[in-house]
Amino acid sequence: MKLTARNSAKGYFFISGWIIGFLIFTLIPIIRTFWFSFNRVRFTADGIKESFIGLLNYKNAFLMDVAFTDGLINYAGQMAVFIPVIITFSLIAAILLTKDIKGKGFFRTIFFLPVIITSGPVMKQLIEQNATSLPGISEYFSVQELANEFGLLGNLLGTVLSSFIMILWFCGVQILIFIAAIQKLDQSMYEAASIDGASGWQSFWKLTLPALMPVVGVNVLYTLVTLSGFSLNTIVQKISTDMYDINRGIGYATALSVIYFGVILIILTVFMVFINGRRKKAER
Amino acid sequence: MSKFQGTKINPKNFHKSQIKFYLFLVPFAVFMVLPLVFIFSQAFKPMDELLQFPPKILVAHPSFENFRQLFSTMTNSGLPVTRYLFNSITVTAITVILTVYISVSAGYALSKKKFGLRNFIFKVNTFALMFVPIAVSIPRYIIVVKMGLIDTFVINILPMLAMPVGLFLVKQFIDQIPDTLIEAAKIDGANDFIIFFRIIIPLCKPAIATLVILSFQTAWNYTEASSIYINNESFKTFAYFMNTVTSTNNTVAGMGMAAAAALIMFLPNLIIFIFTQSKVMNTMAHSGIK
Numbered sequence: 001m002k003l004t005a006r007n008s009a010k011g012y013f014f015i016s017g018w019i020i021g022f023l024i025f026t027l028i029p030i031i032r033t034f035w036f037s038f039n040r041v042r043f044t045a046d047g048i049k050e051s052f053i054g055l056l057n058y059k060n061a062f063l064m065d066v067a068f069t070d071g072l073i074n075y076a077g078q079m080a081v082f083i084p085v086i087i088t089f090s091l092i093a094a095i096l097l098t099k100d101i102k103g104k105g106f107f108r109t110i111f112f113l114p115v116i117i118t119s120g121p122v123m124k125q126l127i128e129q130n131a132t133s134l135p136g137i138s139e140y141f142s143v144q145e146l147a148n149e150f151g152l153l154g155n156l157l158g159t160v161l162s163s164f165i166m167i168l169w170f171c172g173v174q175i176l177i178f179i180a181a182i183q184k185l186d187q188s189m190y191e192a193a194s195i196d197g198a199s200g201w202q203s204f205w206k207l208t209l210p211a212l213m214p215v216v217g218v219n220v221l222y223t224l225v226t227l228s229g230f231s232l233n234t235i236v237q238k239i240s241t242d243m244y245d246i247n248r249g250i251g252y253a254t255a256l257s258v259i260y261f262g263v264i265l266i267i268l269t270v271f272m273v274f275i276n277g278r279r280k281k282a283e284r
Numbered sequence: 285m286s287k288f289q290g291t292k293i294n295p296k297n298f299h300k301s302q303i304k305f306y307l308f309l310v311p312f313a314v315f316m317v318l319p320l321v322f323i324f325s326q327a328f329k330p331m332d333e334l335l336q337f338p339p340k341i342l343v344a345h346p347s348f349e350n351f352r353q354l355f356s357t358m359t360n361s362g363l364p365v366t367r368y369l370f371n372s373i374t375v376t377a378i379t380v381i382l383t384v385y386i387s388v389s390a391g392y393a394l395s396k397k398k399f400g401l402r403n404f405i406f407k408v409n410t411f412a413l414m415f416v417p418i419a420v421s422i423p424r425y426i427i428v429v430k431m432g433l434i435d436t437f438v439i440n441i442l443p444m445l446a447m448p449v450g451l452f453l454v455k456q457f458i459d460q461i462p463d464t465l466i467e468a469a470k471i472d473g474a475n476d477f478i479i480f481f482r483i484i485i486p487l488c489k490p491a492i493a494t495l496v497i498l499s500f501q502t503a504w505n506y507t508e509a510s511s512i513y514i515n516n517e518s519f520k521t522f523a524y525f526m527n528t529v530t531s532t533n534n535t536v537a538g539m540g541m542a543a544a545a546a547l548i549m550f551l552p553n554l555i556i557f558i559f560t561q562s563k564v565m566n567t568m569a570h571s572g573i574k
Binding site: 004007008009010011012013014015017018019020021022024025026027028029030032033036048092093096097099100101102105107109110111112113114115116165168169173176177180181184218221222224225228229235236239240243250253254256257260261264265268 | 302305306308309312313315316317318319320385386387389390392393394397398399400402405408409410411412413414415416417418419420421422423424426427431442443445446448449451452453456457460476480490494497498501550553554556557561562
């Protein structure tokens with residue numbers, strides 16, 4: 001066997017376990033989901049009956065279902081605000097947590113702690129109990145007033161304020177990824193910069209940030225995915241209720257999820273184009 | 285000489301110049317701990333405090349009433365609680381170990397091996413990440429039926445093994461391990477398995493610890509298999525049981541029980557976290573690669 005062939009055989013060997021599991025329980029179901037979205041699907045006594053109806057499900061989603069289109073617009077707006085806030089906050093936190101502070105390990109632990117909370121039943125309870133908004137904020141300003149005064153910007157600001165704590169809770173893994181990346185940066189680079197007279201502020205913008213740009217990309221993707229797939233997300237909830245709805249059914253619900261997937265992809269592309277633009281500018 | 289602060293190695297002592305960092309870190313740390321305190325105190329709140337509006341974070345008169353209620357309901361159903369607990373522990377342990385092995389070996393192959401479909405596989409994985417998991421539950425059910433895995437114990441474990449998020453994180457992490465390190469090992473006569481177990485796994489410990497936490501959570505909170513694929517009560521998991529207990533008693537009294545159940549579901553997460561966190565937080569600092 002040639003060397004390259006042997007190498008790739010080894011590669012396939014290491015990845016084989018994952019490929020099998022992924023194919024059976026993720027990829028094939030996803031492909032099936034795409035197919036379902038063009039059908040009317042009914043459960044009958046002798047199995048599942050599919051009848052091809054073309055793009056009707058998609059047409060209904062956009063033209064008949066007000067809750068869905070509204071939800072999508074809302075969701076896109078939320079992402080446009082949440083992702084930059086989460087990325088900025090975790091970057092700041094990561095930089096501080098790599099500085100030499102007493103009790104660094106303790107703070108790192110605490111900042112990672114919410115990762116174990118933001119899943120499943122616990123989070124649901126917290127949201128139901130209204131524990132995710134800053135206590136007091138809602139008494140001083142209402143989101144509505146802000147929206148009236150500053151238009152769209154105020155509306156977004158209101159969203160951030162009202163779910164501020166929740167945004168912080170989604171930062172754990174991102175902070176961790178940033179910390180890992182910052183610790184790998186070459187310290188002698190900073191030394192050289194400071195000998196040349198660069199201030200801490202300058203070396204952040206000229207050294208740290210450009211070097212971290214690829215990691216920012218990773219974090220944007222991770223944030224987007226966790227926020228979008230989060231089981232308490234309104235669209236995810238709508239999809240799961242429509243799936244068992246007699247009038248709408250699984251064909252319609254899968255069409256919704258395909259559209260949702262498309263929207264997530266578009267949002268990701270927008271962020272990635274922005275990040276690549278920054279990176280190119282930094283390289284120049 | 286304050287400019288050279290950054291090159292000083294780890295001051296063990298408190299210094300005045302650190303105060304500005306504390307000003308930022310302490311308040312946020314408080315926010316991060318808040319939900320934890322809330323979960324604990326919520327479980328011990330008596331009925332009148334649970335219904336209070338606006339809700340208080342701390343409990344004023346703690347009582348075990350919620351737990352007592354929860355456990356007395358449990359004994360009414362046919363199987364002992366320990367059976368569900370045993371199922372959950374087995375499922376979770378197997379899932380975590382296999383997920384870590386599968387993800388790291390796949391991540392290693394994707395990151396350091398060169399083969400034809402490499403980029404394609406990673407792209408597909410990234411796209412799969414973005415697909416709503418709920419939407420695939422019915423096609424998944426069809427496959428499970430076709431494979432004859434309905435009503436078996438392994439179906440609790442199998443669907444979770446290939447975790448797209450896990451592969452994504454591990455692959456990104458292994459990318460940062462320099463190729464030269466692996467080449468050096470090869471020249472010294474190490475084969476792929478030695479490289480994998482002696483170099484990749486030790487260097488990936490932070491990523492693995494993160495993966496352990498994530499997969500533990502998924503497995504421990506996993507109810508899909510129990511509610512869709514399994515009819516046999518004795519194969520079902522604790523998470524599923526907790527869900528049914530709190531949702532079938534969906535009255536005002538159910539609220540207290542839900543709070544107590546949430547605490548019981550949450551505690552193992554916390555324990556695992558405390559055990560793995562030192563790995564997550566510290567090994568990253570001296571992982572030997574810069």
